[in-house]
Amino acid sequence: MNNRGKKMGLLLTGMALGATFCGGAAAAGIVAVPTRQPIYVDGQQAKMEAYNINGSNYVKLRDIGEQVCFNVYWDSDNGCVQVESGKPYTGTAPQQTAAAPTDGSRYVPKVGDVIRCDDGTDYTIKDVSRWDKNAFSSAPLGELPTATCDWSKLPQPEMPQAEARHFTSGGQDYLFQRNLYETRRMLYTLYNAIGDNPETWQNGQPVKFPSGNDKVKINLTIPAEVTPQSFWPWRAEQITELFNSCPPGTYSLEAWNVYKNGVFQYTEYSIYVS
Numbered sequence: 001m002n003n004r005g006k007k008m009g010l011l012l013t014g015m016a017l018g019a020t021f022c023g024g025a026a027a028a029g030i031v032a033v034p035t036r037q038p039i040y041v042d043g044q045q046a047k048m049e050a051y052n053i054n055g056s057n058y059v060k061l062r063d064i065g066e067q068v069c070f071n072v073y074w075d076s077d078n079g080c081v082q083v084e085s086g087k088p089y090t091g092t093a094p095q096q097t098a099a100a101p102t103d104g105s106r107y108v109p110k111v112g113d114v115i116r117c118d119d120g121t122d123y124t125i126k127d128v129s130r131w132d133k134n135a136f137s138s139a140p141l142g143e144l145p146t147a148t149c150d151w152s153k154l155p156q157p158e159m160p161q162a163e164a165r166h167f168t169s170g171g172q173d174y175l176f177q178r179n180l181y182e183t184r185r186m187l188y189t190l191y192n193a194i195g196d197n198p199e200t201w202q203n204g205q206p207v208k209f210p211s212g213n214d215k216v217k218i219n220l221t222i223p224a225e226v227t228p229q230s231f232w233p234w235r236a237e238q239i240t241e242l243f244n245s246c247p248p249g250t251y252s253l254e255a256w257n258v259y260k261n262g263v264f265q266y267t268e269y270s271i272y273v274s
Helices: 003-028 061-068 180-196 236-245
Strands: 033-035 039-041 044-046 050-053 056-059 071-075 080-084 114-116 122-124 164-169 172-178 216-219 229-231 249-260 263-273
Touching: 056 061, 061 071, 061 080, 180 216, 180 236, 180 249, 180 263, 229 236, 236 263
Parallel strands: 216 249
Antiparallel strands: 033 050, 039 044, 050 056, 071 080, 114 122, 164 172, 172 249, 229 263, 249 263
């Protein structure tokens, strides 16, 4: 063990004994007296408050962490003090990175969530009061659509990777987080629209071109070079009415959670037909 480790061990031992001793000290009427004895860390005098209790010197664990370079914080969830060796002192709990599900399951953001962005930065969620409470929506979103036709006979596009795109514009800090759960809502709504349209579904089967090719193709990403139709909040008729206006084609779908300066704004739905 190096000198810093030995000193850290001695100081921690003193702190632990002090915590035990002080519990009984209060009951016994023992007084903690400030002491001016200097404390050195690696040969350099450290600024720490010390107290003499019954002939022994004690210092605050936070002060030790700050001087010796390890983190100390109060863990309110577990009701205890946490010590993180090998991490610089902050006095606060480490931020927990929240990763959106990659399997298309639902993710509900919470205040304090830290999103790791594709550019390597961390984006902290500060306000989600608008989540599922859009002023233009008649009610919170329900469950995903259920099948009105045999979805297994329709194209099965691959679910895209979870993404978190971070950028600044006009002095504002934005995050676009791909919402795979709502992408599934778009896909299932399109499936049912295919099944409800006689041009694309007959006798329990999808209608194909004479060549045998599918009349409807589906992608769950939109090419960057095109301009899709975008809308919010969610309205299923945006999908069904567009589909019924021109059933054959390639349909590209995306859904994104939009944040501005850490505040959730809305979930944006985009569709492009070619």
